Amino acid sequence: MxxxxxxxxxxxxxxxxxxxxxxxxxxxxxxxxxxxxxxxxxxxxxxxxxxxxxxxxxxxxxxxxxxxxxxxxxxxxxxxxxxxxxxxxxxxxxxxxxxxxxxxxxxxxxxxxxxxxxxxxxxxxxxxxxxxxxxxxxxxxxxxxxxxxxxxxxxxxxxxxxPDNSRAVLDNLPVSEVWGVGRRLAPKLETLGLRSAWQLASADETFLRKKFNVTLAKTARELRGESVIEHEDPAELSQSISCSRSFGRPVVDLSDLAEAVAHYISRAAVKLRKKGQRASGVNVYFQYYPEYEPVKREGGFTGFTVTFERPTSATAEIIMAVSPKLKGIFIDGRRYKKAGVVFFGLESGNKRQMDLFADKIRDAKADRLAQAVDQINRRYGQGTLFNLAEGITKPWAMKRDLLTPCYTTNWEQILKVM
Structure with a gap:
């Protein structure tokens, strides 16, 4: 069950x-x-x-x-x-x-x-x-x-x-409310007479495959009580890890963009280490607003890709590899609304290809430093220790004027009983 x-x-x-x-x-x-x-x-x-x-x-x-x-x-x-x-x-x-x-x-x-x-x-x-x-x-x-x-x-x-016989339930359920159908697909099904979940469950599987796709055919089988949607393994390695945010206000300075990228790298690197993975490289991008005065200009994206010398999850190493390239994608005079990073080429930290010429002592120190920072931040709250490249005041940060305290993750904001 x-x-x-x-x-x-x-x-x-x-x-x-x-x-x-x-x-x-x-x-x-x-x-x-x-x-x-x-x-x-x-x-x-x-x-x-x-x-x-x-x-x-x-x-x-x-x-x-x-x-x-x-x-x-x-x-x-x-x-x-x-x-x-x-x-x-x-x-x-x-x-x-x-x-x-x-x-x-x-x-x-x-x-x-x-x-x-x-x-x-x-x-x-x-x-x-x-x-x-x-x-x-x-x-x-x-x-x-x-x-x-x-x-x-x-x-x-x-x-x-x-119940084992679910027809009474599915007969009264619109097909648009079935998980995996959605608003776009529902009108197409309704024009074919498949208006309820039970009618979809009773539809011919071959017809659904040919007319639509394999996924909808699986949905019909699921509605008949067959468990065919794969069980996701939480231990399975991620293919990519990302972090991106919209800014609290339009950003126009490269220094603010650099701080934001460093912060997002730090957040994504924590995810990497938590999963026991290392990244082979990172995609970095900025998104800028369209402009209407004095001359109309379209909004858009600008970005670059960095491949690391060897797979890593060390925050400082990644920031050092990315920071020199930010100036090359910065367009002066544009107002930026968002930035993001995407780590790719992920591999398990325990099963990585060894490098004969790698500085093993330096790599081990970087790993121990990252682990120590993660442990301190887990104990005393996120952001207790951070890389200075992330900035201190973060004027670009996401606007949250109505934010409540982080009661369970920050010692300074824990509830006090008087």
Missing amino acids: IGLIDGNNFYVSCERIFNLTLENRPVAVLSNNDGCVISRSNEFKALNIPMGTPYFQLKPLLGKYGLILKSSNYELYGDISRRMIAVLNEFTPDVEQYSIDEAFIHLKLAAGAGYFEYGQQIRHTILKWVGIPCGVGFARSKTLAKIANHIAKKQPCGVFVM
């Missing part, structure tokens, strides 16, 4: 763990640079304010409806997510995290044990230990588990087990 555990209104629920005054009030979390709504409480949804509503449109409504808005606190949300996954590992060793707020679990209970009761136990434990309310759906495939979870969230108990 496959279960899907999904945190309800996850970002808002994370905020509510540490601020009980947010309970039963219309709360929303905003996207990067406080752009638009990306998470809503049930009370906020009841006001019929849709996802994606820009912040500037909400400002006149703050007093009228008592809206409470928060900047996205990804450090907090990521840590709460990690705690949720840790709880799930107490119930089964086979946990497949799908996103920051949801995970599939694969399990087979002993004879006589009920999945509904087991789901209630999981839900109660996550709420008690972590503070996140969630929905729990069980089914024989991932696609059906997604549907079961969607139903569970609308029920007071928060748990739903898909």
Whole structure:
């Protein structure tokens, strides 16, 4: 059996763990640079304010409806997510995290044990230990588990087990709400008479392959209760690792762009080391705004690629390799909106090709330094130690004027009980 555990209104629920005054009030979390709504409480949804509503449109409504808005606190949300996954590992060793707020679990209970009761136990434990309310759906495939979870969230108990004969459920589910179909594909299916999930499940597999693709044919099989979507291995090596952000304001100085790139390199290098990998090279890019005065100029991208002498995950080495090349892609007079880095050619740190002429002592020192920095930042909070090339004030940083403290990842911001 496959279960899907999904945190309800996850970002808002994370905020509510540490601020009980947010309970039963219309709360929303905003996207990067406080752009638009990306998470809503049930009370906020009841006001019929849709996802994606820009912040500037909400400002006149703050007093009228008592809206409470928060900047996205990804450090907090990521840590709460990690705690949720840790709880799930107490119930089964086979946990497949799908996103920051949801995970599939694969399990087979002993004879006589009920999945509904087991789901209630999981839900109660996550709420008690972590503070996140969630929905729990069980089914024989991932696609059906997604549907079961969607139903569970609308029920007071928060748990739903898909029956073996799922026709009654799928008959009432529009095909557009099936995981993997989406808004673009749904109209095409509807014109062919496939308007419900059950009609898609009953469609001929060969027809779906020829008319559409293999993926849709797999979706139909999943709706019939066949588990055919591959189980993702969390230990599988990543093919690339990236980090990019939009700036809090237009950036015009090369020095600010250099700081931002160094910061993104640092963040991505931490991901590399966490996975035990090294990169063979990096792509670096800037994105600039279009201009309309005094002369119209199109927006666009500029970038370059650096291949390292040997695969590395050392932050300082990567910054030194990248920094001299930034001036070559900087266009004076353009306003930049975003920068990013993408590491490629990743390989396992334990299975890399050795270099006869490498300075092994220097490499070992660089590895120990990176490990020490990572340990300190894990213990005392992200950014406790950083490379000076990342800048100190970071005027280009993502705008988060409504940010709450990082309660669980920064000692300086931990809750104090007086």
